[in-house]
Amino acid sequence: MSKGKILLVDDDPDLVEAMRLVLEGNGYECVHASNGTRALEALPKEKPDVMVLDVMMDDLTEGFHVAYKIRKPEPGFEAFSKMPIIMLTAIGQRTGMKFDLTTDADYLPVEEFIEKPVQPKELLAKVEELLKRSRGGRPAL
């Protein structure tokens, strides 16, 4: 019995494999989508517990666009409106971004940010924390 199902959304297969090895090695089940459109298609079929979403993918499906669709939620995604989302950002991108979870959590469509390169410990800690929070019946932030 897996500890939870994680949907990894990134266009870099090597990066996805690195995350998959860490998560599977710690008892999680992983599925993968290479862009935002495929991620949205995969949701109803895979019903993941947590989504790890790259901020910007090759086909220019903006990560935030995907996240807002799920959060809003747009028709078809009602079941996932409370699914925790971790957003992956490029190196150095976070300091340049105008938002901050400590102040803007109310309107940001994601629960956590991880800046690349993803540290295994940080990824595991955040996935575990978010799963605990959502399973504890409390609403996601």
Place this chain on the structure above:
Amino acid sequence: MLVIAWGLAAGFFLAAIAAVWVAGRARRGHERLRGEIVRLEEELDRILKGLILAEEAATRILAPGQLSGTVEKIAKEAVELFEVEGVCVLVKPPDGQDEPTGLCWGRVPEGMGDVERPIDPNPGDGFGSILSLPIRLHDSWLGEFRLAEAMDRPLSIREVHVARLLAQLIAIAAQYRIQRKLLERAEEDKSRFILATTHDLRAPVSTIQQLSQVMRDGYAGELSEKGRELAAKIGDRAEQLLALLSDMLDLAREGQGTGRMRDPEPVSLSEVFDAQAEAARAGCEARGITLSVARPDSPLIRLAARGDLENIIGNLFSNAVKYTPRGGKIDASLEDAPGGVVFRVRDSGIGIPKEALPRLFTEYFRASNAKEMARHGTGLGLALVQKLVRKYGGRIRVDSTEGRGSVFEVFLPPT
């Protein structure tokens, strides 16, 4: 007795005449001298006005887009300056077109109408003398400076000299401007190239770092001790590359003027100072360095991009840690001084060799002893710090003795 009296009277009379004559000569000499001075002053004035004209003309040579207005002004002023009938400034646009463009101004010579209007002083237009001087830069012809005088008045030698000087000045000013423009273009190209390259390099290097870490931690199966060590080395090197890329990216952004200043917000310098000091503390503890910090209670708000202030303070903290040997001491302070805030980091580190000081803020420069102490520096940190400090109208100062330590002091004025 009478004879003696007459003699004396005649003597006085002659003496008086002589005195008047001498005084008159002296006055005339004085007047001539004064006239000469006035003429020299006028000449000097003419040369100074020529300098200003040359500067304007050079601007025209390099900005062919808006030709008519300024060239008309130059031509009009040159007419006044030389007291000639017509002046023509022809300039070759710097973008490779060979046809010179320009404008002439002057009075139409007598007998050919008396309206003041743009003219083209060409032989056969009723002018007596035409002086045509090339504006040359090395071997290239940039334009022409032309004076035209009416039929009954030749150009004086002085006018010819001043005109030649003016043509030379225009060429020198143009050269200066051309070189400055080329330099600016080269800087921009460099920044653009670095931005594009570093941007593309970051993603694969980041993935290398990540894969090596996953390997090292045994997620891909248990490794031998040597295998773990090698995976860790790959990861360290990738991280070092990432640090270099991130420094280069920050610097290139500043060079392009697309730095993060675009989104300034009120930032507390005290908060940034605390956070960076905390980050430095870990490094200090690992190397047995004593770190003491001091700052006022006030938040010291600045309107800035947070990342910029983090870069300034963080870079100076990490340099102090990097270049202070085990057991050393670092004092950092933030001070609310009159007229601005002073951030100071004093370390008991290796110091900076005297000959390295002038180049300390140059991109990619690293002092010889710095290279020995920390192999993996990028040489970009201080260049970036200086750029950022200047962006906020501040100043950075360094005082250092090799082998004894360094003090870096940043002054930031209020926003």
